[in-house]
Amino acid sequence: MDETEPLDWVALSGKRAKGRRPEFFEDPALDRLYSVVFALAGEVSVLRERLDTVERLLERNGSVNRADIEAYEPDRQAGEERGLATRAYLARIMRGFQQEVEAMEADDPPIGELVEKLGRE
Amino acid sequence: MTADLPPPYTALTRHPMMARTSHDEAARFNFLTHFNRYLSGTIGKGNTLAYAKRAMPAFRAEHGREPTDRHEVRDAMNRDPWHRTWSALKRNSMEMRQQNGRQTVLRQLDDLDARAQRYNAASGQLELDPAVDQPWYQRAIDIHCQPGGYHSVERAGDVVAGANYDIGIFATTGGALGGLNDGGGQAVVEWAQRERPEWQPKRILDIGATVGHNAVPIAQAYPDAEVVAIDTAGASLRYGAARAAAMGVTNIRFVQASGEDLSRWDDGHFDWVQTTMFLHELSAKALPRLLAEANRVLAPGGLILHIEQPQYSDDMPLFEQFMRDWDAFNNNEPFWTAMHAQDLKQVMAEAGFPRDSQFTVGVRAVVDPAIFPPSPDDAEEDFGRAAVWNAYGAWKPAVWAMAA
Numbered sequence: 001m002d003e004t005e006p007l008d009w010v011a012l013s014g015k016r017a018k019g020r021r022p023e024f025f026e027d028p029a030l031d032r033l034y035s036v037v038f039a040l041a042g043e044v045s046v047l048r049e050r051l052d053t054v055e056r057l058l059e060r061n062g063s064v065n066r067a068d069i070e071a072y073e074p075d076r077q078a079g080e081e082r083g084l085a086t087r088a089y090l091a092r093i094m095r096g097f098q099q100e101v102e103a104m105e106a107d108d109p110p111i112g113e114l115v116e117k118l119g120r121e
Numbered sequence: 122m123t124a125d126l127p128p129p130y131t132a133l134t135r136h137p138m139m140a141r142t143s144h145d146e147a148a149r150f151n152f153l154t155h156f157n158r159y160l161s162g163t164i165g166k167g168n169t170l171a172y173a174k175r176a177m178p179a180f181r182a183e184h185g186r187e188p189t190d191r192h193e194v195r196d197a198m199n200r201d202p203w204h205r206t207w208s209a210l211k212r213n214s215m216e217m218r219q220q221n222g223r224q225t226v227l228r229q230l231d232d233l234d235a236r237a238q239r240y241n242a243a244s245g246q247l248e249l250d251p252a253v254d255q256p257w258y259q260r261a262i263d264i265h266c267q268p269g270g271y272h273s274v275e276r277a278g279d280v281v282a283g284a285n286y287d288i289g290i291f292a293t294t295g296g297a298l299g300g301l302n303d304g305g306g307q308a309v310v311e312w313a314q315r316e317r318p319e320w321q322p323k324r325i326l327d328i329g330a331t332v333g334h335n336a337v338p339i340a341q342a343y344p345d346a347e348v349v350a351i352d353t354a355g356a357s358l359r360y361g362a363a364r365a366a367a368m369g370v371t372n373i374r375f376v377q378a379s380g381e382d383l384s385r386w387d388d389g390h391f392d393w394v395q396t397t398m399f400l401h402e403l404s405a406k407a408l409p410r411l412l413a414e415a416n417r418v419l420a421p422g423g424l425i426l427h428i429e430q431p432q433y434s435d436d437m438p439l440f441e442q443f444m445r446d447w448d449a450f451n452n453n454e455p456f457w458t459a460m461h462a463q464d465l466k467q468v469m470a471e472a473g474f475p476r477d478s479q480f481t482v483g484v485r486a487v488v489d490p491a492i493f494p495p496s497p498d499d500a501e502e503d504f505g506r507a508a509v510w511n512a513y514g515a516w517k518p519a520v521w522a523m524a525a
Contacts, residue, residue: 097210
């Protein structure tokens with residue numbers, strides 16, 4: 001590459017790591033879908049955090065500009081409030097996974113068994 | 122309520138060499154930090170349950186016996202839908218961390234490279250040697266999914282590998298390594314100063330130092346010592362040397378060299394030889410060669426110390442061994458499994474450290490607890506990612522005890 005040419009940082013940042021990637025699911029489309037869904041989940045979190053920054057800056061200064069957004073650093077309390085919000089957000093989007101774990105623990109019988117039992121007893 | 126909340130990325134100490142994150146780049150790391158904690162904490166026990174309730178009974182039904190090693194456990198669990206799902210989530214988290222780190226670093230690379238060049242030219246703390254080859258076991262695969270490994274460049278002389286490594290450790294460890302990602306090095310220092318308060322090593326060698334985040338705290342704690350941080354990867358050293366210089370730590374040099382060949386240093390040259398989370402990135406043949414060389418350059422009475430995860434032993438349940446092995450097969454750490462299965466004490470004995478000179482000790486990351494809450498440190502939950510380690514060490518006998 002000609003070193004006077006700027007690097008295409010967007011293209012280069014997505015470079016794959018050498019080494020064959022495990023296939024986690026039978027259908028490769030599902031592997032691709034997981035990559036998209038969780039990248040988007042991350043972006044939603046980022047947007048929410050940015051909005052929180054805007055709100056805090058407006059509250060403090062009555063106006064907002066991009067330089068202030070970039071320079072913003074939460075203090076201890078704001079950091080905890082935002083951390084808690086991120087944790088709650090994750091809990092919402094990960095509910096299906098978390099409840100699957102709970103279900104493994106609970107080992108409920110199929111609902112049909114109860115339907116039958118309640119019809120009987 | 123807040124005890125298990127990781128700190129925001131902005132709580133990190135931004136030393137002058139660190140890549141600057143935009144608001145959103147920091148927020149991406151914040152998400153990943155939470156995500157990693159969620160995977161190992163909140164839903165991590167799903168693997169334990171899937172094994173106990175599904176994979177293990179299925180294995181027993183099929184084979185009429187229990188699994189006899191961690192590889193059989195892995196084969197069984199790789200068929201389990203929960204473990205596949207969890208692994209897919211974890212792998213994606215690693216990949217997202219890499220892409221975010223690389224975007225951050227690459228978009229400001231001109232500035233980072235210029236800064237590194239300025240620091241390194243002024244400090245003289247960097248010594249590269251193009252004759253040093255990146256060993257095959259580092260080239261065969263990009264370790265922990267870092268594209269290009271520790272050694273590759275996007276253009277001659279850049280600091281991409283080191284700069285990306287430094288900013289991403291926070292997310293990967295859930296913020297457990299402290300403001301400068303140096304909780305491991307701080308732990309080593311705390312142990313050494315408690316163990317031998319009067320000891321003042323003069324020459325210290327850190328092998329596999331990458332960006333020096335664990336060697337710099339040793340240099341800071343022993344300001345009269347001369348620390349040599351070596352690595353085969355010049356791309357990481359370039360950043361590490363500039364990082365140390367930017368932090369004003371002058372008693373450390375970053376030298377491109379292989380731990381397998383320390384011939385440039387005389388026998389007994391160093392008072393202390395250190396490795397931190399490095400031995401698992403070698404190979405079966407490289408490890409004993411490196412330890413033998415470390416033994417040779419270590420002065421009688423000197424200290425060798427390796428910070429690692431606990432070795433697998435017969436006492437460790439197969440399921441735990443399997444979980445600790447996850448990175449070997451899913452996060453490009455191919456020597457991890459064989460290394461942790463070795464009897465490291467025997468390997469060290471064969472390298473010249475008599476067994477009665479050896480010790481093991483548990484250490485945990487030393488961080489500022491006001492900012493960084495404890496890592497999810499229940500090893501059962503975290504399986505190799507908590508900032509809690511085993512140190513394998515030896516004080517080299519001052520007088521050689523001849524083996525019978």
